[in-house]
Amino acid sequence: MRSFATWITGHRKTVVISWIAALFLIGAISSSVGAEFSEEFKLPASDSKEAFDLLETKFPAQSGETSTIVFKANAGVESPAVEKKMKAAFAEIAKFPHVSEVASPYKKGGAAAVSDNGKIAYATIQFDVPNNKLDKEKTRGIIAIAKGPSGEGLNIQLGGNPVQEAEQEEGDSSFAIGLLAAVVILLITFGSIVAMGLPLVTALFALGVGLSLVTIGTHVFNTANFAIILAAMIGLGVGIDYALFILTRFRNALDEGLEKQEAAIAAVDTAGRAVLFAGITVIISLLGMFLLGLNFLYGVAAAAALAVLFTMIAALTLLPALLTIAGHWVDRLRIPGLGSRSTSVDESGRWFRWSREIQKRPVLSAALSGGLLLLLCVPTLSLRLGTNDAGTEPPDKTTRQAYDLLAEGFGPGFNGPFVMVAALPAPGEDEGLTQLSNSLEKEGGVAAVTSISLNKAENTGTFQVYPTTSPQSVETTQLLDHIRNDLIPPIESKTGAQLHVGGINAVFEDFGNAISEKLPLFIGVVVLLSALLLMIVFRSILVPLKAVLMNLLSIGAAFGIIVAVFQWGWGASIIGVDNTGPIISFFPIFLFAIVFGLSMDYEVFLMSRIHEEWEHSHEAGPSVTRGLALTGRVITAAAAIMVTVFASFMLGEERIIKLFGLGLASAVLIDAVVIRTILVPALMQLFGKRAWWLPHWLARILPRLAVEPPEKPAPVTETG
Structure with a gap:
């Protein structure tokens, strides 16, 4: 690592110019090709996938997206004035590209699309392509035409995925708010405008290159729209954190009398090792999602991993180059009263005193902090x-x-119908569909069943089922399971028809089941690899086991807070959530991957310093005291930055981004405040020297990978 740092600092101008060139070149390519986002949930070997494939091949006109125009008229939707306005709008919309049909309530057989009181009706826009193939500008044009007649007692609104995506705001103030919060905390930490600016510049360069590559990658992987925002959120928080740790070591080295180049080398050779190890752990955790075999996850996982990768590379290359150029100027433009430089570990130090207090009462400290974590896990x-x-x-x-x-x-069920699709045993033989339709009409949880439609070849049929309950209710899921498990199997065996259930509810149910089946493999691989890496680095059995347990506790506590807010509604209005509901199926796997990796960051930064002290003194208690005293302030500052960056994203409108913002902010806060500053020191005190025990036979087998640098490196001659 020292040789690498020597080359980087010795060729600092080349490094800076290379980053600038990469930013402009990759940014230009990204701008030219644009993004191609897609939120198609294509699951291997699932019932909803079979339904989708049948519609795509046998009903191509109905396999695309749909949107709904819903309107309410005080005078009644069938009044001549309202009917004239709406018919004209439908006719204009039908001319748009990829609109295969506008099913109007005014057409023959459209009475079912009018409410019983005659004041609300809806029309369905059928597209012939999936959502990612639709032009957002064209969709906005449809919205404008549809809402044109609004007013004078006529309320017109539109629903559906195309409308939702077209209406999304292009800009997001959350990133700017997070950046501003980071500026404030860095100023408080360092008290210098130059020292504040360097981590920000490093993180922004890394994000500029990383997010440009993510944009290009949308042409390779199926990537959801929120991937860019999520990658920016993680990249900003992690990037500033990594730079903060290296910058802190650099300033300490300057205080010790080292020249600027040697100080930068020392920073990379110490804190840089921890950054490298922590970054690799986060990336492994994120890329572990590829083991699930669900292509919807690939693009988001790759986007987040790219953001972390480039923030890590920037912290190890661009930042040392800038620090070598800046030298003692890093403390220029100071703000009076901010940024204490004290890193003392004498008994007057705040973190020294805190560590000693925890170590005096390790059982009580461990019991209280562990009990709090378990309590937070209960809602999970x-x-x-x-x-x-x-x-x-x-x-x-x-x-x-x-x-x-x-x-x-x-009724609420009209917002999420089940799509029943059947491959018929012979052309025109729709007895299976008819039996299923008749059975569903008698079900208590079914509000309505549409008529059966056959394709031109009459070998495939479909109809829709509207539940009495909303798409996110438990009763709707129970109805889906009842249809699949109880109603369909006997009809299939009797008639020979192959019946499948599609629709958004079925897709997410299948998606959740697919994740649940493969989740143990994913968690097992990520946990085992992380534990093995920690075992190799720290030459210990208890330290990696403790780390895994602590990380799982922080994840469980974060899930508990998510459930309390988004399912139970506790404090939901504070972050702009006015309606509770289930947690979207793919969220837990992402939160686990990200939080497990981020938790390893603080584990590595704290334990590497404790291990360094242990290697020097072989005194268990004092090593913990000094390790926490030397890292407590910077870990707290780093956590404060990450928490404020993540929390700022809760101000956005998208529910999924609010989920990630709250989950990540709470996990980092719990990890830094409860686990790293209370529970870990208490457990390490209880472990004593046993914390560093490793069987001799295992020590011989494991390779050596040190986070700490070798003793007394040779000095480097300053280069211009």
């Missing part, structure tokens, strides 16, 4: 996975208002 037992429909969106969104109008006029 009530975690319910499912889909988040438009009913969870902000009340001012047209998709939310369309959802509410449909629920008012036709």
